[in-house]
Amino acid sequence: MARLxxxxxxxxxxxxxxxxxxxxxxxVLPTQVREPIASGLRRGILAPMLRxxxxxxxxxxxxTSHDAVVSQRDSVAWRAMGVExxxxxxxxxxxxxxxxxxxxxxxxxxxxxxxxxxxxxxGVTLSAGSLASxxxxxxxxxxEGLVGVVDNVDPSISHAMVWTHPDFRxxxxxxxxxxxGIVQAHLATGPGRYLMEMRGVPFRTSIKMGTMIVSxxxxxxxxxxxxxxxxxxxxxxxxTWARTYLIRPAVFPADVYAVMILRPDRASxxxxxxxxxxxxxxxxxxxxxxxxxxxxxxxxxxEATARQAAQDSVTRDSLRKAGVPEQSILxxxxxxxxxxxxxxxxxxxxxxxxxxxxxxxxxxxDSAAIPRIP
Numbered sequence: 001m002a003r004l005x006x007x008x009x010x011x012x013x014x015x016x017x018x019x020x021x022x023x024x025x026x027x028v029l030p031t032q033v034r035e036p037i038a039s040g041l042r043r044g045i046l047a048p049m050l051r052x053x054x055x056x057x058x059x060x061x062x063x064t065s066h067d068a069v070v071s072q073r074d075s076v077a078w079r080a081m082g083v084e085x086x087x088x089x090x091x092x093x094x095x096x097x098x099x100x101x102x103x104x105x106x107x108x109x110x111x112x113x114x115x116x117x118x119x120x121x122x123g124v125t126l127s128a129g130s131l132a133s134x135x136x137x138x139x140x141x142x143x144e145g146l147v148g149v150v151d152n153v154d155p156s157i158s159h160a161m162v163w164t165h166p167d168f169r170x171x172x173x174x175x176x177x178x179x180x181g182i183v184q185a186h187l188a189t190g191p192g193r194y195l196m197e198m199r200g201v202p203f204r205t206s207i208k209m210g211t212m213i214v215s216x217x218x219x220x221x222x223x224x225x226x227x228x229x230x231x232x233x234x235x236x237x238x239x240t241w242a243r244t245y246l247i248r249p250a251v252f253p254a255d256v257y258a259v260m261i262l263r264p265d266r267a268s269x270x271x272x273x274x275x276x277x278x279x280x281x282x283x284x285x286x287x288x289x290x291x292x293x294x295x296x297x298x299x300x301x302x303e304a305t306a307r308q309a310a311q312d313s314v315t316r317d318s319l320r321k322a323g324v325p326e327q328s329i330l331x332x333x334x335x336x337x338x339x340x341x342x343x344x345x346x347x348x349x350x351x352x353x354x355x356x357x358x359x360x361x362x363x364x365x366d367s368a369a370i371p372r373i374p
Contacts, residue, residue, distance in 0.1 A: 095143035096258045102274045106266020108132050112259050122165040124253060129156045137221050139262045145227030145250035147259055162253040172198060172228055173216040179205045180216055183228055196229055196247040203241055207231050213247055223267045227275050
């Protein structure tokens, strides 16, 4: 190994001396001889080395740009996650602002603060207290419906019992006021613990699946018309004199972070049509459809009249060209029986809107009234 190292050192030294001698010779050579030699060296020896250096630079730039692209992608992903949460929050804030606009007066906006304890799933802390005119037994609502009721008030904060509490009760009825009962939390295990149940419905009364259940206004705590949830199914209970229905709640307290607290005077005045946005929208759509159908009927009638006039004009022109006397043409027009389009109006049911259809009957002409052309 020692001999091999010494031989390599001698070889390197020899190559170095040779390169130095060649350099000195190249410097003293005339230009006509030096340039061809330099060009050959650049093509033969320096070109591969330059290509290797170029590839090394490209690889270094690629690694640097890859890190920059990855960093930019991570930044965009992080911003996208933030934008989604901001959009959700903005949608929630718009909904709570819309509820305040419909209530108009008699409410106190508050932030719902959720705890992390075992008993905190049955209540929320509100960021408004007696200094903001909050009182006990004030209903707490959200844009979707009923959240709970205030059970404890301090000067700057208050506490609300949400509908998941075992002691929560609210007098309720179906949206059409055909059935009444008491709504409470469904005390079950598993996913069923996030449902509600409506008890005490008379056995002779049946509620259809999907019916909206609202507060009935009985009891003096909750005003009439606050959405509670929709009926999922009927459940069997030992009570044979009454029915019990499972209800999917309109509001899940864990998802609520902004609420409205109704003052006693607002609760006494009622909240009619505050949550009836769907009914108002359906009525508006119904009016628009009816107006569109009326325009369609008018357009169809005008089209049939214009077509009839065109056909009459063509018939008169053909008779004139055939040499029929004008008196005969006028008598034929007066004796021609034309059946106008018959418009049939379908009856409009209160729950659905049917489009009126236009029935066109063929136009008949009395062949005996038109003189024959010889």
